[in-house]
Amino acid sequence: MKECLWCKEEYEAKKDTSKFCSTSCRVMWNRKYGKKKGQVGVNELQELYDSILAAVNSINAQNGQPPALAAVIITETKKEAVLGFNELRALIESTTSEAQLQNAWEEVEKNKDLGGWQIKILKQLKEHQQTKLDF
């Protein structure tokens, strides 16, 4: 005897792999839990999870050396991490030491998209900050 996955009634299974007492129970179960078009199923999620886990384990196993894919992701993320003009202004204004100001200026130099007038303003801000902090 097996228990039907949908109605939980016991039934005589003709096949070992059978999960439902009837076609209607199978249809009802699939309607609720089955994969709809374009949806990620439980099995795919499990595969995804396993591959992420494997990648994480591989990073740990290689003593901090990320696998090729992770390295690519990190590189791409760093590319995106260039600060914009307003963020750079805020960064410079928030500095409280020469080292911080130095780091902030390095961030300015990382951004290749800044216009001439933007760099001019940031440079003035930097000088103003240097005077203010007095070093």
Ligand SMILES: [Zn+2]
């Ligand atoms: Zn049933």
